[in-house]
Amino acid sequence: MPPAMGAALVRDAWLVAGKDLRIEMRSRVGLNQIAPFAVTVLVLFAFALDTNQEALRTYAPGLFWVTVLLASLLAIGRSFAVDLADGAADRLLLSGIDPIAVFGGKALAIAVQLVVLEVLLGAGVVLLFDVTVYRYGLLVCAGLAAAAGVATAGTLYGALVAGLGVRETLLPVLLLPVVAPVLVGATRAFQDAFGVAGAEGWAWLGLLAGFAAIYGVFGALSYGALLEEA
Amino acid sequence: MESAVRLRAAVTLLGRFPALAGVDLDIVPGEVVLLKGPNGAGKTTLLRLCAGLCPLASGQGWVLGHDLGEERRMVRRRVALLGHRTGLYDDLTVAENVGFWARAAGASHQDVDEALERLSLAGRLADTRAGRLSAGQRRRASIASLVVRRPELWLLDEPHAGLDQQSRDTVDALVRGAAAAGATVVLATHELERIRVLEPRVVSVVSGMAHVDSDVVGSQGDAARHGGRLGP
16 A cells, blocks of 8 residues: 555554544544443442442442443444434545555554443442452553454444444444454453452453454455445 | 437336436536436436436446446545535534545645635534534535535436525535536426526436436426437
């Protein structure tokens, strides 16, 4: 790829990501709806298991990531809903922005939102589930890699269902099985970081990074065809 | 001279329904063409086909020299389509909306300011979120985001819809200016009297077929009577 083309892709991806993040900050849907939903799920888990504090600590990593995945469905759906609301999806096609840049920009914006959500939920887990973090480096790396994996796969599947009337209900059915490796890998890495199990956290981090890389490349290459069908 | 639009037996399907059922059409660069026809005749689909947004199910087509079968992305970069929807993001201001599409097209801040000025959107309206605009203001903002791209082919679907008299005059001036600058304009509208001043060539679209009328806007003739039918 020529350097000028690469620079244009990065510039356009940044443009799309900036647009999506600005919309989310202005609309406050993330703050007023997605974050409260995620915190509510976490609290419900705490209510369901609070008679057994040890179980809460043990299962905290898994409960955390199930919550993140459920909330990510809302963020991904919203990312495509704003483009479909008044025909902006057509304008994006007509804009001349390379589909690779659109994919990268949308995935980046979703990933940023997920990282913010993870920080919020992480604080919630520490407070509600009484867990202690022993490996901050692993925690941060796993959180970033998992966010990237969910965002890239989510952007891909979000575009796949964007043109369908049943997209809100179809997206979870398609996406959740696909991101199951992220759930497993991130949970194992967090178990290690929280010191609740003897998992090889850094090895699981490799799985998360590999998943994000595969879906990043696959998504970038196939996004143009998906936009045509949406 | 290479056609701006050249369609040969073009068929476009909406689901299984042939919205365009074998259209033959030639439009030369710099021409202003009016698509005339009843609702559901296929005017919007024809505009979307020319924009590279609808695939050709069969037949052949070229827009600005690009094959509609293989090079739709190249077509899209050079055209502007004003459809029924505005393409605006409600949570962005007018200036941010226009600025986003401008930066995507490589236009400058100055281009944005000029477009906002031309559509009477400068000042307070520029900093207003699109979601808080009236329908007419949204329409003007949508047009501004097209103007800023300086397209070579304008595809306008009911461009006067929802606009007040002053804004309609502005749109007419924009179309005249675009045509004078050498751009090609294809528009669909029911407001034939208003468009008469542009002296467009008239193409009737009926049941997914295009026919060239021999008279300019305002004539009572149609393709069948004048024998100007180009479609198969």
